[in-house]
Amino acid sequence: DAMVIQNPRYQVTQFGKPVTLSCSQTLNHNVMYWYQQKSSQAPKLLFHYYDKDFNNEADTPDNFQSRRPNTSFCFLDIRSPGLGDAAMYLCATSSGTGNSPLHFGNGTRLTVT
Amino acid sequence: GQSLEQPSEVTAVEGAIVQINCTYQTSGFYGLSWYQQHDGGAPTFLSYNALDGLEETGRFSSFLSRSDSYGYLLLQELQMKDSASYFCAVTPAGRRALTFGSGTRLQVQP
Numbered sequence: 001d002a003m004v005i006q007n008p009r010y011q012v013t014q015f016g017k018p019v020t021l022s023c024s025q026t027l028n029h030n031v032m033y034w035y036q037q038k039s040s041q042a043p044k045l046l047f048h049y050y051d052k053d054f055n056n057e058a059d060t061p062d063n064f065q066s067r068r069p070n071t072s073f074c075f076l077d078i079r080s081p082g083l084g085d086a087a088m089y090l091c092a093t094s095s096g097t098g099n100s101p102l103h104f105g106n107g108t109r110l111t112v113t
Numbered sequence: 114g115q116s117l118e119q120p121s122e123v124t125a126v127e128g129a130i131v132q133i134n135c136t137y138q139t140s141g142f143y144g145l146s147w148y149q150q151h152d153g154g155a156p157t158f159l160s161y162n163a164l165d166g167l168e169e170t171g172r173f174s175s176f177l178s179r180s181d182s183y184g185y186l187l188l189q190e191l192q193m194k195d196s197a198s199y200f201c202a203v204t205p206a207g208r209r210a211l212t213f214g215s216g217t218r219l220q221v222q223p
Contacts, residue, residue: 043156
């Protein structure tokens with residue numbers, strides 16, 4: 001089945017220690033998104049790629065970076081995680097048309113110690 | 114900017130009908146979407162309204178009124194498995210990414 005896969009499912013990192021979360025898709029979608037979701041809150045968009053075109057949200061901290069080396073893979077790099085960065089990180093894809101739904105991965109739950 | 118407001122919690126019993134409202138303030142958008150998210154799971158797409166009116170998909174229906182800046186998700190014949198969080202969302206005009214509402218936690222009781 002075509003899908004969006006995130007690894008790992010759970011990630012523990014230390015305060016200030018860089019961490020990378022990964023996402024892959026077999027849907028061949030043009031657009032890949034990273035959302036941050038904290039407990040009992042809505043998913044908050046960090047950034048997205050339309051093909052190789054990177055689109056950062058104005059309020060996304062510089063601490064968060066992303067890479068998309070090819071259509072299938074997208075990475076979220078957190079350069080110096082703080083305690084406030086503990087959250088569920090959701091990767092999603094879409095074909096990019098106005099009404100195309102988002103397909104989400106199961107997320108990576110990040111714990112910062 | 115965009116702002117979508119939903120009730121934080123709704124409780125209903127099995128077999129009942131429940132309506133989850135979404136009111137929004139946005140300058141323009143392509144359509145209103147609804148997503149379901151179970152605890153610990155990923156959001157999954159439920160429905161989309163590009164135009165005003167009612168869209169029906171099985172037990173779920175969604176409604177949009179642009180003139181009233183209002184939409185809702187209607188769930189019929191509630192089942193225990195419908196206990197989840199429900200988010201309305203819009204893609205603002207000129208953008209490709211969804212902005213989610215505050216979310217409504219639905220609890221279905223026996």
